[in-house]
Amino acid sequence: MVQTSPSGVRAGASTPEHDPPQQTPARISIRSVSKVFATKTQRTEALRDINLEVSAGETVSLIGRSGCGKSTLLRIMAGLLPPTEGNVLVSGQPLWNGTAVESGVLAQLGVVFQEPHLFPWFDIRDNIALPLKLRGVGKAERRRRATELAELVGLGDFLTSYPRELSGGMRQRVAIARALSRDPELLLMDEPFGALDALTREKMNLELQRITLATRATVVFVTHDIAEAVFIGDRVVQLTPRPGRIQSTVEVGLERPRPLDVQATEAFGTTVRALRHALEDEEQS
Numbered sequence: 001m002v003q004t005s006p007s008g009v010r011a012g013a014s015t016p017e018h019d020p021p022q023q024t025p026a027r028i029s030i031r032s033v034s035k036v037f038a039t040k041t042q043r044t045e046a047l048r049d050i051n052l053e054v055s056a057g058e059t060v061s062l063i064g065r066s067g068c069g070k071s072t073l074l075r076i077m078a079g080l081l082p083p084t085e086g087n088v089l090v091s092g093q094p095l096w097n098g099t100a101v102e103s104g105v106l107a108q109l110g111v112v113f114q115e116p117h118l119f120p121w122f123d124i125r126d127n128i129a130l131p132l133k134l135r136g137v138g139k140a141e142r143r144r145r146a147t148e149l150a151e152l153v154g155l156g157d158f159l160t161s162y163p164r165e166l167s168g169g170m171r172q173r174v175a176i177a178r179a180l181s182r183d184p185e186l187l188l189m190d191e192p193f194g195a196l197d198a199l200t201r202e203k204m205n206l207e208l209q210r211i212t213l214a215t216r217a218t219v220v221f222v223t224h225d226i227a228e229a230v231f232i233g234d235r236v237v238q239l240t241p242r243p244g245r246i247q248s249t250v251e252v253g254l255e256r257p258r259p260l261d262v263q264a265t266e267a268f269g270t271t272v273r274a275l276r277h278a279l280e281d282e283e284q285s
């Protein structure tokens with residue numbers, strides 16, 4: 001386990017000031033992002049000067065106490081909320097052009113939320129294929145790809161079922177398959193398993209690992225749960241609230257694929273304890 005500087009930027013990673021030439025751009029790069037929510041009566045500085053690089057194929061977990069800005073950061077990365085300052089680069093291309101989003105860059109992203117947001121009147125195959133339909137992909141190709149993805153997430157036998165016929169974990173797997181349907185460069189996940197019971201959640205953690213290893217997807221994963229963050233992440237980035245800033249970054253040096261019982265190992269326990277102490281220290285300061 002390696003803990004890096006409070007800036008959260010690893011040694012050698014690019015920063016706005018020092019852009020290494022001839023280096024493959026990070027899959028996603030958050031450059032000096034700040035976000036202020038302002039109304040007539042209230043001003044909330046949700047994020048201040050966030051810098052973070054995520055490499056291709058890497059999974060980064062974002063943790064922090066409620067209100068520290070995790071969802072705000074993910075929404076900015078997903079093109080749903082413009083930053084007040086700074087920008088997000090996807091494979092070196094700016095996502096934001098002022099308050100407008102570059103649709104070509106947006107097309108490289110897949111997003112999964114806590115609620116799967118499936119269409120009840122579409123069967124599983126059509127739910128998975130919806131982004132392809134919106135992009136004008138022909139029916140035969142859509143069906144082929146949706147079938148392949150349903151199999152990838154373990155739902156090959158449920159292609160013609162409807163969302164109401166599936167469990168919460170299965171519905172969330174449909175949402176993951178749908179997010180993967182466009183072959184995204186990057187999968188952004190905001191508490192995707194937060195509404196599931198503990199056992200289903202563990203199973204989904206394993207599933208996500210299997211899917212990301214199979215697709216080599218780059219993932220940014222928001223969670224409240226420290227153990228989940230460590231199990232899922234190659235790195236865990238801790239945000240601190242008011243304003244949201246990166247407090248620390250922990251490298252998780254556990255090999256993949258990780259079985260569930262990796263959680264009983266000393267290395268796993270040490271990483272979880274270090275993060276818990278960091279969160280407790282922050283609470284007392």
Ligand SMILES: Nc1ncnc2c1ncn2[C@@H]1O[C@H](COP(=O)(O)OP(=O)(O)OP(=O)(O)O)[C@@H](O)[C@H]1O
Pocket residue numbers: 037038044045046064065066067068069070071072073224
């Ligand atoms: N649309 C908004 N308008 C005003 N303030 C907002 C808005 N969205 C978020 N905030 C504020 O920004 C801060 C960060 O909120 P955010 O939802 O990003 O935190 P979070 O870490 O995801 O919290 P949680 O873990 O509880 O989901 C909070 O103080 C919140 O009140």
